Amino acid sequence: MTIELHTWNTPNGRKISVALEEMGLPYRVVPVNISKNEQFAPDFLAISPNNKIPAIVDPDGPGGKRVSVFESGAILLYLGERTGKFLPTALIDRVPVLEWLMWQMGGFGPMPGQVHHFIALENEQDRRYGLARYSAETRRLYGVLDRRLADRDYVAGALSVADFAILGWAWRHERHKVSFADFPNVGRWYETLMARPGVKRGMEAKLD
Numbered sequence: 001m002t003i004e005l006h007t008w009n010t011p012n013g014r015k016i017s018v019a020l021e022e023m024g025l026p027y028r029v030v031p032v033n034i035s036k037n038e039q040f041a042p043d044f045l046a047i048s049p050n051n052k053i054p055a056i057v058d059p060d061g062p063g064g065k066r067v068s069v070f071e072s073g074a075i076l077l078y079l080g081e082r083t084g085k086f087l088p089t090a091l092i093d094r095v096p097v098l099e100w101l102m103w104q105m106g107g108f109g110p111m112p113g114q115v116h117h118f119i120a121l122e123n124e125q126d127r128r129y130g131l132a133r134y135s136a137e138t139r140r141l142y143g144v145l146d147r148r149l150a151d152r153d154y155v156a157g158a159l160s161v162a163d164f165a166i167l168g169w170a171w172r173h174e175r176h177k178v179s180f181a182d183f184p185n186v187g188r189w190y191e192t193l194m195a196r197p198g199v200k201r202g203m204e205a206k207l208d
């Protein structure tokens with residue numbers, strides 16, 4: 001049955017359209033225009049109480065029951081469990097997927113997200129400290145990722161939901177002023193992923 005994807009055209013939104021396409025799950029986009037505060041509508045808050053996209057509704061969840069899921073990391077784990085794709089079952093193989101998914105959720109998203117905020121400020125005084133702080137942290141995170149990818153194709157062994165999570169933010173590297181020339185292993189990983197037909201469809205899907 002068709003999954004509802006409540007989303008908008010943002011890095012966190014793209015993680016899920018990419019995952020759904022790669023997993024071959026049918027879905028229908030329900031746009032939530034966050035620039036018009038639609039994330040505060042009671043119907044949306046009922047499935048996403050933190051007023052943030054993305055969220056999904058699976059009419060055919062566990063036990064055949066309708067289930068909603070918010071927080072992109074939780075959604076990726078849910079979809080991985082549901083399909084058995086891009087989420088290994090053996091604990092020893094799952095550990096690095098969980099590590100790199102949590103790494104993305106805790107840092108490689110919140111930090112470049114702050115760069116996107118501060119870079120857009122017009123007042124130079126307001127801008128300077130925040131931009132310096134969050135740009136440095138964002139570059140540090142790219143360095144961590146670059147070292148991780150030095151001797152492997154994907155962050156956690158086989159291609160996994162952790163790659164989809166990280167890709168959503170790497171997709172916006174130009175906006176947070178990061179050049180892959182400085183992080184060549186990330187650049188190689190990015191090009192490999194973006195060349196996949198499923199990723200392409202997920203990146204091109206109309207989310208707004």
Ligand SMILES: N[C@@H](CCC(=O)N[C@@H](CS)C(=O)NCC(=O)O)C(=O)O
Nearest residue numbers: 010012034051052053054071072073
């Ligand atoms: N930790 C959340 C973050 C989601 C998030 O920050 N969503 C933003 C768009 S990328 C949003 O909906 N912002 C609207 C708001 O904060 O009111 C996740 O990964 O799902």
